[in-house]
Amino acid sequence: MNCSKLRVLELGNNLLSGSIPSEINKLQELNYLNLSHNSINGKILSQLGEIPRIDTVDLSMNNLSGSIPESVRKVPHLYVYGKNFDVEIPNTSENSPPPHHKKIATRLVAIILPMVALLALIFGILFVRRRRDKRVEPAETGEITKCADEFAIWNYDGRITFQDMIEATEDFHIKYCIGTGGYGSVYRARLPSGKVVALKKLHRSETEELASLESFGNEARLLSQIRHRNIVKLYGFCLHRKCMFLIYEYMEMGSLFCVLRTDEEAVGLDWAKRVNVVKGMCHALSYLHHDCTPPIVHRDISSNNVLLNSELEAFVADFGVARLLNFDSSNRTLLAGTYGYIAPELAYTMVVTEKCDVYSFGVVALEVLMGKHPGELLSSSSWSLDKNIKLIDLLDPRLSPPVDQKIRQDIILVSTVAFSCLRSQPKSRPTMQLVSNEFIARNKAPMQKPFHEISILELRNQEMYLVD
Numbered sequence: 001m002n003c004s005k006l007r008v009l010e011l012g013n014n015l016l017s018g019s020i021p022s023e024i025n026k027l028q029e030l031n032y033l034n035l036s037h038n039s040i041n042g043k044i045l046s047q048l049g050e051i052p053r054i055d056t057v058d059l060s061m062n063n064l065s066g067s068i069p070e071s072v073r074k075v076p077h078l079y080v081y082g083k084n085f086d087v088e089i090p091n092t093s094e095n096s097p098p099p100h101h102k103k104i105a106t107r108l109v110a111i112i113l114p115m116v117a118l119l120a121l122i123f124g125i126l127f128v129r130r131r132r133d134k135r136v137e138p139a140e141t142g143e144i145t146k147c148a149d150e151f152a153i154w155n156y157d158g159r160i161t162f163q164d165m166i167e168a169t170e171d172f173h174i175k176y177c178i179g180t181g182g183y184g185s186v187y188r189a190r191l192p193s194g195k196v197v198a199l200k201k202l203h204r205s206e207t208e209e210l211a212s213l214e215s216f217g218n219e220a221r222l223l224s225q226i227r228h229r230n231i232v233k234l235y236g237f238c239l240h241r242k243c244m245f246l247i248y249e250y251m252e253m254g255s256l257f258c259v260l261r262t263d264e265e266a267v268g269l270d271w272a273k274r275v276n277v278v279k280g281m282c283h284a285l286s287y288l289h290h291d292c293t294p295p296i297v298h299r300d301i302s303s304n305n306v307l308l309n310s311e312l313e314a315f316v317a318d319f320g321v322a323r324l325l326n327f328d329s330s331n332r333t334l335l336a337g338t339y340g341y342i343a344p345e346l347a348y349t350m351v352v353t354e355k356c357d358v359y360s361f362g363v364v365a366l367e368v369l370m371g372k373h374p375g376e377l378l379s380s381s382s383w384s385l386d387k388n389i390k391l392i393d394l395l396d397p398r399l400s401p402p403v404d405q406k407i408r409q410d411i412i413l414v415s416t417v418a419f420s421c422l423r424s425q426p427k428s429r430p431t432m433q434l435v436s437n438e439f440i441a442r443n444k445a446p447m448q449k450p451f452h453e454i455s456i457l458e459l460r461n462q463e464m465y466l467v468d
Contacts, residue, residue: 003174005029007258008304010181012036012058019043025050031261032304036060036079036339044080046071055261058339077373079339162238164191165199165245172201172243178254181304183318188250197235198248220246223319226292230284232307232317251307251315256364259308260371263398271402273312275410278365279439280314281306282417285361286436288319289354299352301360302338303367340373345426355426362421362429365414371396377456378422389456391415401452408451412459413442419460 006027012034019042020035031053040062048057049071056077064080072078168189169176179186184202191197220237233249256277259265269277281301288296298305298319305318337346343359346352366374377394391412392401402408417438423429 003027003177006177007053008032008179008181008255010034010179010304012038014038016040020045020048022047024048028052030054031258032056034058035062038062040064044068044072048072049075053262077375165189165238165247169199172199179304181318184245196250198250199245200248201243201245223296226288226296226319228284228287230280230313230315231287231319232315248317249315251317252310253308253312255304256306256308256314256368257303259312260303260367266371266396266398269312271399271404271407271411274368275407275414277306277308277312277314278368278414281316281361281364282432282436282439284314284316285357286432288316289357289431290433295354297352297354298357298360300337300341301357301364302341303364303373304338306364340375343426344424353426354431355429358421358429358432358435359426361432361435362418365418365421366394369396369411369414369418370394371398390452391454391456391459392452394456410442412451412454413439415459416462419456420462 004026007029009027009030009032013036016035016038017040020040022045024030024033024045025047028051030051032055033048034056036058037060040059041064043066044059044064046069048054049069054075057072057075058079060079068078068080166172168191169187172185172187176187176189177185178188178198184200187199187201189197189199217237217239220234224234224236226234232251235247235249237246238244253259253265259269285298285301288298296319298316300318301316305316307315307317309315337343337356337360341360341363343356346356363374363378366377394415395401395411402411417430417435421429421435
């Protein structure tokens with residue numbers, strides 16, 4: 001199998017064990033590697049640091065031993081906190097998780113362990129009852145098989161069959177895989193008509209019961225009705241004995257995360273395009289929160305879930321997938337979001353609301369301006385230093401500083417909005433509708449001082465977005 005072109009490898013929370021394979025350095029294009037929350041043991045290999053484009057490595061919450069090789073210490077974003085008791089962790093802020101992430105991890109462990117035991121007991125009882133019911137009423141098997149072969153397409157202007165998908169991906173061969181994540185893997189499929197679509201092959205853990213399949217189909221139909229120019233179109237889905245996948249519109253440039261971490265592509269994303277990326281995200285989230293009935297909370301806004309087309313326009317992806325796989329749950333959740341983008345209140349409330357999406361949007365907005373994850377800038381402990389940090393010093397150094405007055409005002413507006421979305425108290429954050437309207441109106445008075453003198457503290461203290 002040829003995985004040499006893989007750029008993002010998301011294998012966190014997958015019950016992996018054993019040691020890290022030495023062949024990992026063959027993934028020459030790899031930019032992001034997440035092996036956190038597994039049972040991986042052995043030493044950290046020096047080959048991890050020898051991957052040319054590697055930017056982020058998360059080895060947290062494993063059973064690793066020994067010291068961290070010098071080459072690995074040079075990885076820009078290295079995380080080894082948690083259960084790695086035998087690992088000698090370098091004492092640098094770069095390798096320390098943001099404070100609220102530590103709280104989240106600790107509380108998640110305390111909550112998850114007893115719930116896993118309870119769920120195991122419940123599933124054990126259901127499994128025994130299901131086997132007994134099958135022996136008593138064998139006729140039900142046909143009904144389950146029928147539902148497991150459902151294939152539905154609603155929003156595609158041509159004809160697609162299940163066999164088309166299998167042939168286009170050679171039965172989901174790894175060479176067609178363009179990304180992996182917590183919910184499954186994404187494949188590029190060219191149909192007989194020449195049209196290219198993206199197939200998200202989902203994990204099958206939720207497809208064993210008839211009720212799950214029916215609810216999945218109902219939720220998928222509802223999500224397929226969503227129409228917005230900045231949201232990736234859901235064409236349909238397939239529930240088959242062999243696999244389960246969603247069929248999406250294909251985005252040529254891939255994720256915002258990968259574009260920002262590839263120098264050549266990042267330079268092509270100039271200041272005007274970056275401002276438009278933030279605006280597109282904002283309008284999409286406002287639509288999901290305020291124009292859909294019932295409102296849809298994305299739950300996992302990150303630069304990995306913002307896709308770009310050939311014109312570098314932004315499209316929000318993976319909306320509603322959490323609802324598809326947890327259709328009978330409330331907004332209470334054990335795992336929601338991506339580390340580095342999770343709202344701090346989730347550490348103690350475990351309740352996902354629209355304001356969690358607002359916080360995540362603020363992180364991505366800053367990431368777009370900075371060209372990298374804002375990291376320690378999110379911590380409230382850094383606010384005392386903000387008066388010494390100028391806005392111009394935060395901007396992506398790969399681009400020339402903006403000179404156009406309109407672009408400068410847009411960057412100030414994006415920065416102000418981003419910091420307002422990052423307030424620690426959810427009630428103090430603006431709604432996405434308010435932010436969307438602000439971008440449309442663009443009626444903010446320009447700051448009465450030179451662009452290069454504007455400090456982060458001044459942007460944080462803007463009161464126009466304060467919410468009672």
